[in-house]
Amino acid sequence: MKLPVSIAVNGSATSSEVEPRLLLVHYLRDVLGLTGTNVGCDTSQCGSCTVLIDGEAVKSCTVLAVQADGSDITTIEGLAQDGELHPIQQAFWDNHGLQCGFCTPGMILTATEILKKNPRADEHEVRHGLEGNICRCTGYENIVKSIVAAQSAKPAKKRASKKGAA
């Protein structure tokens, strides 16, 4: 028996009839075709399937699509605006924050939430915030560097735009 779901994804309303067993990550990947969200471990350990539900980082491999009914979801596809990378995406690019790239969408979504909750997060807080995300390539060094760099980039950008407005 299929159940109806209505979920806003990256600002666009989506709705579908889904099997109750459908995991949120498969709703995103297979129903909506948003394949940026990866499935790594299927056991909620690795964090590569991380998306934001109503602004909170969650592992979409262990949430049913029907549990997300009525919520607002952000995936990696929703971060870049008007062809411009999100500051965290840009920082990963600039600081070589990825190698194979499989964990990167989850890392970036988690980083988005870390910096939103604590815009002044230091290296220690960033590392603590990434406890639920595993990377087998980088040794984390450049990932942490990227996120710390992204937060210092943000206020600079704001100042620039304020000047522009004045």
Next chain:
Amino acid sequence: MRGDPAGMRVLQPRTIEEALDAFARRPSAVPLAGGTDFMVAWNAGGENGRVILDLSAITSWKRVRVSGRGLRIGALTTHWQLQHEASVKKHLPLLAEACATIGGRQIQTRGTLGGNIANASPAGDTFPPLAVYDAKVRLRSASGRRTLPFIEVFEGVKKTSLGAGELIESIDVDAPRKPTRQLFRKVGTRAASAISKTVAAGLLWTRPDGAIRELRFALGSMAPTVKRLRAVEAFVAGKKPTGEVVEEAAALLEEDVSPIDDFRSTRFYRLEVSRNLLRAFLK
């Protein structure tokens, strides 16, 4: 996804009353809160054929209410909420601390206190704090409410004393008077996302002369269910924590726990480290 595709039905009650009615009609259903443990088992094919009672819509159970000295924590309040909620940090700091050690942030944003309790893992990290705070668990079914002392919810590994059709509605805790010392300590293999080898919570009140007025100490992962160290607590009451008293207390620890050798740790290590935590806390 390795769960059997055909074998899952999800009930989606919109209100508390609908949830209680649905659970009364299908008492074998699994109430699903954050699903951080259950969904892993389901993905692995371990829970095929189960009917799921999805509690996502019960928003009134996702809040902490403060009245006088008491906190009423809705069963669906998440570990993330609890570690940031001002009233919890102020009155129940050991609970806030415990919630911050459970998995990474993506688990904390989904996992709930009621779900943690109903799941009844021997290694539930919120349990020692709730045990020393003398929490009460309010249960609700289609036929009414009842309240159980927290410790009495657990009957064994993954077994609770919840009756057919009963849901956990809230966890009620009175803020204790300010302790002289308090402790939360989780011992695992790694700093992050580890399951406990032993997990301890303690509250201690001393008298002006240095003697112990009251000790409350609880251990998790040391028995099928969370344990208050009643023998130790009774022994130290009224005594000054001299070296001799502390050693005798440490020797009494085994009266209340029965740790095992398993893939996470050994009985020997669990006892040794738990005794050391108790010693350090009393001195």
